[in-house]
Amino acid sequence: MADRQRDPALVAWAAGLYDGEGSCSAYLPKFRKTYRRQMAVSQGGDSGTPPTVLLRFRNIVGGHGNITGPYRGYLYYWKTSRKLVIDEIVQLLWPEISPEKRQQYLEACELARIDPEVNTPQTTGGPTDVAWAAGFFDGEGTVGINRLNPTRAPYRGVEMEIPQSSDDGVPKALLRFKEVVGRGSITGPREPRNPWSRLPSYRWRLSGHLNVEATAGLLWPWLSAVRRIRIEWALGEVHAGLKTRPHQGES
Structure with missing residues (x-):
């Protein structure tokens, strides 16, 4: 990821958006015996035009993931199921995301039988809090x-x-x-x-x-x-x- 994309305020904004509309889960693909993890961020928008917040989020996390939609005429998703990408993004957002989103990730790792490699404490009360709050409001x-x-x-x-x-x-x-x-x-x-x-x-x-x-x-x-x-x-x-x-x- 470029230095510009690692700007703490931008990362905090992305974490806020993820706290508002993001998820990490595990699913069992057809013809497989092991679970696979996926990350997603949803956002409503106009038909034919992906929401700018999803484009911004994808840019901050290094251009990873795909944006699909609209579903039901208005709903778009940023998604990725690539193992290394998920771990990289979680490592980036981990200091800012909420305990609930952290627990989602840990549960998905457990289902997929993957050892998580994140243990950084949550960062709150710092200079990036307002950027996180803006991302959270942008999401929800x-x-x-x-x-x-x-x-x-x-x-x-x-x-x-x-x-x-x-x-x-x-x-x-x-x-x-x-x-x-x-x-x-x-x-x-x-x-x-x-x-x-x-x-x-x-x-x-x-x-x-x-x-x-x-x-x-x-x-x-x-x-x-x-x-x-x-x-x-x-x-x-x-x-x-x-x-x-x-x-x-x-x-």
Whole structure:
């Protein structure tokens, strides 16, 4: 991998994206008696145009892996099942990825009867935390607008959210994100409503245009163009409402 691709902030961003939408698993191919590992990162996008975050991720991990899709009209995957590539990428991301993703990798190695060669402790509380948080938001985050309670504020409000599923309490990645940005609240667990998920869901949520502006400003240097455009649109809609309606506070 080139030195530019080993930039700690870029690696942290890639680890955040992987924490949000990545997975490592093992499957049993036809006519084989041993399991094979695979890594994947998913992301929604427009038909015919691979999401830029997947292209960016692939570039950071040395150009390895293939991007396929769309499936169901919008879903793309970056994937690799090459043994040496998986180990190289995991070694690169290991200091930044969450305990849940580490455990996934270790379980896949056990099924495939491969001895893992990673033992670096997780890195948190350092200068790359914000880049990691931006990658995490690029993977799972959403920005939207809604109409707040008219007795409190008659204009529309802006919200940021990140959902995560877990069968072992609040996901560590959500807790880390909340700590990094210093705002928002985490709710859950809730029973899964999505047919593609079988685990209880949790959600980090932040509302109020001043809060969203501050959080977006923190993450901005590393956020993807897609998330930046969405944030600018949502804040623009809310600011337009503030100009025509009295300001009565935020949630």
